[in-house]
Amino acid sequence: MSSIKKLMYVNRKAPHGTVYALESLEVVLIGAAFDQDISLAFIDDGVYQIVKGQDPTDTGIKNFAPTYKALGDYDVKKMYVDKESLEERGLTQDDLMDLVWEDEDDDWAEKPSIHLVSRSELGDLLDDSDVLFNF
Amino acid sequence: MKYGIMVSEGPYTHQASDSAYFFTKAALDKGHEVFRVFFYHDGVNNGTRLTTPPQDDRHIVNRWADLAKEHDLDLVLCVAAAQRRGIADADESKRNGKDADNMQEGFRISGLGQLIEAGIQCDRMVVFGD
Numbered sequence: 345m346s347s348i349k350k351l352m353y354v355n356r357k358a359p360h361g362t363v364y365a366l367e368s369l370e371v372v373l374i375g376a377a378f379d380q381d382i383s384l385a386f387i388d389d390g391v392y393q394i395v396k397g398q399d400p401t402d403t404g405i406k407n408f409a410p411t412y413k414a415l416g417d418y419d420v421k422k423m424y425v426d427k428e429s430l431e432e433r434g435l436t437q438d439d440l441m442d443l444v445w446e447d448e449d450d451d452w453a454e455k456p457s458i459h460l461v462s463r464s465e466l467g468d469l470l471d472d473s474d475v476l477f478n479f
Numbered sequence: 480m481k482y483g484i485m486v487s488e489g490p491y492t493h494q495a496s497d498s499a500y501f502f503t504k505a506a507l508d509k510g511h512e513v514f515r516v517f518f519y520h521d522g523v524n525n526g527t528r529l530t531t532p533p534q535d536d537r538h539i540v541n542r543w544a545d546l547a548k549e550h551d552l553d554l555v556l557c558v559a560a561a562q563r564r565g566i567a568d569a570d571e572s573k574r575n576g577k578d579a580d581n582m583q584e585g586f587r588i589s590g591l592g593q594l595i596e597a598g599i600q601c602d603r604m605v606v607f608g609d
Contacts, residue, residue, distance in 0.1 A: 349599055363563075364487075367520055370559060374591040380599065475598040477485070478606045 350381045352473040355390035359409065360400055365393045366408050368479035373411070376418035383422035383473070384415075385466060391429045394458070396441040409441070416445030416457055424469055427460045481512045483597030487608030489521035490539035491532070496525050499607035500542060507550050514601050515553040516543070517594045518586075520608070523561040526554065528583035544585035554586040555593045 353372055359365040375382065386393060398409040415423075423443060430436065443457040461469065470476060484503055488495035503513050518525050530540040547554050556566060561582075562575065568588050572580035582588060598604045 351595075351598055363520060367560060371519075371591050371594060375595040377592070378595050378599065380595075475604045476606070477594075477598065477604070478608060479487075 348379065348381050349474040350383070350472065351375065351475045351477065352383045352385055352470065354385045354387065354470070354476055354478045355393055356388045357393075357479065358389040359393040359395075359398065360403060360405060364479045365390070366406075368477075369408060369411055371477060371479075372415065372420060373418060376415075376420060382420050383424060383469070384420065385424045385426070385469065386429070387426045387466070388429050389433075391425055391433065391435060391440075394423070394425070394440050394443065395435070396439065412441060412443055416443065419445070421445040421455070421457055422459065423457045424459050424461050424466055426463055426466050428463045430460070480506075481514050481600065481602045482506050483514050483601035483604040484516040485594060485597075485604065485606045485608070486516060486518045486522040486525060487520045487606065489524035490530065492521075493609060495607040495609065496522065496539055496543075497537075499605075500539070500546070502605065502607070503552070504546060507546075507552075513550070513552055515555055515593065515597045517555050517557065517597055519557045519560050519591075519594065521560075521564065522608075523556045523564055523566045526556045526561070526583050526586040527566055527581045529581050530583075540583050544583050547585040556582065556586055556588045557594070558588050558590055561588055 355368055357364045394412055400407050444454040445457050446452045447455050484499055486496050486499045490496045532538055567580045568582040569580045
């Protein structure tokens with residue numbers, strides 16, 4: 345590919361109940377191979393996708409939450425969470441998984457992937473993206 | 480302008496496919512290029528030739544196929560999403576040991592990389608979904 349674009353995956357739906365979150369994750373994993381500037385946004389019920397301690401065993405649905413922890417290894421380092429969406433649901437960052445990536449330029453130090461941003465900051469990030477994939 | 484289109488919902492239940500069709504047709508009629516229409520999630524159900532709506536209703540699947548034929552449009556069904564939902568072309572059917580296939584001519588089945596490629600190649604990526 346000649347140029348690098350800013351691709352943002354916008355996740356707005358709860359992890360279970362519909363297939364959107366799982367199939368969004370599949371796009372992110374495939375998309376990681378394209379060496380683009382990737383970021384993820386979690387908005388509305390989408391914030392539940394990265395809540396820790398998920399256990400869908402009794403629903404018969406595969407627990408794909410651990411896959412979010414692997415995203416750092418796919419060079420997915422920027423995960424923006426809408427702070428207001430969290431607050432509206434009575435959640436804080438402590439309720440979210442500890443998602444990190446390893447910085448090879450800093451002796452493989454683990455750095456946080458999750459960034460809480462205000463709704464207006466998120467708006468700027470969306471505006472700054474070249475491509476939005478909405479799920 | 481070069482457009483990429485993603486359709487995330489199935490036909491008839493949701494307007495996404497209708498809206499995507501009208502958008503795609505309008506863009507082509509205005510002389511724009513539509514690089515690819517990628518069908519994902521339940522959107523893959525837009526590509527089964529077994530679809531049989533009542534005669535007084537629009538035929539969403541054939542409508543896409545006709546548009547593709549007229550404009551040499553690339554209609555792609557995501558293979559992973561299609562497998563989950565029982566949409567297969569002859570090759571996929573054989574590969575998975577099935578006794579039938581149902582993909583409408585004019586569509587093709589391929590991987591998610593085709594969606595990413597559309598995002599990278601196009602001036603605008605437009606997603607039609609819920």
